[in-house]
Amino acid sequence: MESLSFDLANTTVRALNAELHDPSVKSYEVLHPDGAHAVAAGIDSGIAVEVRGHVGYYCAGMNDGGTVTVHGNAGTGLAENMMSGTVRIAGDASQSAGATAHGGLLVIEGSASMRCGISMKGVDIVVGGSVGPMSAFMAQAGRMVVCGDAGDGLGDSIYEARLYVRGRVGELGADCVEKELRDEHRAELAELLAAAGLDHDVADFRRYGSARQLYHFQPGQGRY
Amino acid sequence: MPRESATFGRDVIAEIQRAAETGVYDIRGWGAKRAVPHFDDLLFLGASMSRYPLEGYRERCDTDVVLGDRNARYPLHLQTPVTIAGMSFGALSAQAKEALGRGASEVGTSTTTGDGGMTPEERGESKHLVYQYLPSRYGMNPADLRKADAIEVVLGQGAKPGGGGMLLGQKISDRVAGMRTLPAGIDQRSACRHPDWTGPDDLAIKILELREITDWEKPVYVKVGATRTYYDVKLAVAAGADVVVVDGMQGGTAATQDVFIEHVGIPTLAAIPQAARALQELGLHRHGVQLIVSGGIRSGADVAKAMALGADAVAIGTAALIALGDNSPRYAAEYEALGSAAGSYDDFQDGRDPAGITTQDPELAARLDPVEGGRRLANYLRVLTMEAQTIARACGKAHLRHLEPEDLVALTVEAAAMARVPLAGTDWIPGTGDAAQRSSTRGSGHHA
């Protein structure tokens, strides 16, 4: 058999995930997720999963190598702590999409809510629409591309992650500053947009990153 | 005679002078150093006419404990209820982590990772390893999660409830930086809130996700700093915790603001009865959900008292480091050179630990031999266990778990009120209503 289908209207998430952790085929389809939590969480091989409908919290959580596509919207913590692989969502994502993720590519074709990319540790995140406030909070490493706008507090307490935003940016977070967009940045931006399948002129983006002023506790700094 | 001020004592004056000089608050390790009501303020009654003791060497007094049998396929089965608390690689050297694993494994108990991920050394040497899931998620990855024997979701620590971790630049070596995905040498603050959940309803879904990822094999602990313990324990259980870890304000830390350590949180003694009551009301105390208590556990008497008040197991941090060699008189001259002394060294944040435990300096760290350290820790854990057994037998208990509040009295009014046991020689538990109600809630029936 080439592909297996799980209908969550009459199968449990437990049965689905147990199969995905010990896969007998290479590709899967999930029907009627209806907001279920932890759908396709903990994949650790190169399987492909197509989810047809909306998912709840932590869809594709800790994904390590899988390709998960959601044809719908996602709740909190989409692809949280992803290690590798690709997670793509056709709709919008709720809070903390891509939180703490170490690697892989997360594509949100719609918009993402607050705290997108919070504490990201190496993942690439591409958002077709906008991201909410406090996105890329304490972002440690990796790259985030926002084709729409970014809310207030972008990149607060950011470390070494690189942020690209095409639209308006609210008030920047502490220690986050606009930086020069050089050729190497245009090149990586073009690559990320191509990987996400989005077509925008890289010249329309601005780059943000850390001023590195909070890296050492100093008298008078007021924010340690 | 010049008179010193009780309000502005020498230590207070020195701190004002230090603050005026530097403009930065004091960050240090260890736990609260002020005196608070503690296990020393409790005594066991022991057996005599109305209770029957057990013979020291002949009659069994078991010490084993099963942790996390509510949902997990593989609960932990430990030979002693004294476990090693979470202390990060980063705060501690790799050798110290390995020594903790060796010592714990030798006596059949568990050790715990910390805010910096799992090292192969500690996994390799630890029979039972609890993997912490912290707000920072430094080094968190599903492969290590699957290698763990239990998962501990950390909401807070007794030394700093409401605060995140700190690790100063001098301890962020290349290896520590690599494991945490941070630039080497920076002063690092960990987040105090988890990045992808807020509140107990979310936590329930987070725990479900962790179980799904690990195929429902591993117990899930929830660790809280002691504050509103009664409510926190109820909410942790509602969120699905198999084990609740409550860490009192005396609990150790690797690096925290002194003002935080000394002024936030409640004493361990005050927290245990609240936690036990929460579990009792849920019908889960002593079966269903286990309670691990930490914060200032030093001796077998402390272990026995914590268990009598309702803990199923305890965890030790500071005492384990001392057993490895922390604050050893052997390094007296070096402690003094650092402006401290063997017996009061608390600059764990500083990375220059003469004993080679709270450091990432390769030369200092090499001073601790993990095999020798492990042996010392195992010895100490055996003593704690035997001391607790000695007390349990004297109280007529065939298992440490059978110790109960009825075995205890308090030496001070404060301790009686917090621990909810009577002041020694009286029938008085302050703050629990009239005497008749007291004796019925204590369930022993022999009070007047």
Ligand SMILES: Cc1cc2nc3c(=O)[nH]c(=O)nc-3n(C[C@H](O)[C@H](O)[C@H](O)COP(=O)(O)O)c2cc1C
């Ligand atoms: C050096 C050191 C590092 C610690 N690191 C962590 C940590 O990473 N995560 C955590 O939850 N608690 C940490 N703690 C707190 C311990 O897990 C534990 O709650 C505390 O030490 C118990 O109190 P005790 O030291 O009085 O035994 C640390 C404590 C010390 C002394």
